[in-house]
Amino acid sequence: MTFSVGDRITVKDETPPNHHRTPWYIKGRQGVVVEYIGDWLNSETRAHGGDGLPKLPMYRVEFDQSYLWPEYKESASDKLWIDLYEHWLIPA
Secondary structure (H helix, E strand, C coil): CCCCCCCEEEECCCCCCCCCCCCHHHCCCEEEEEEEEEEECCHHHHCCCCCCCCCEEEEEEEEEHHHHCCCCCCCCCCEEEEEEEHHHEEEC
16 A cells, blocks of 8 residues: 555546546546555456456545536535546655
């Protein structure tokens, strides 16, 4: 486990040629780790017939809605939580 709760991270701004589950709207954006949710099979390799091994650490990351979408009109305190594999994260 590389990151801890409260760590500020940046999501890598990459577009790999294969399947991935990282939404485009958080790539290159900063967030905060709110939970380590365990090691999970890698769905990015399973999508292409792999076994998903080795399991990869996954984190729940919080983003401010108004940071992701500047035109967001609801509460400035609204958050978005997204579960991300560790290999998508770099220290901010």
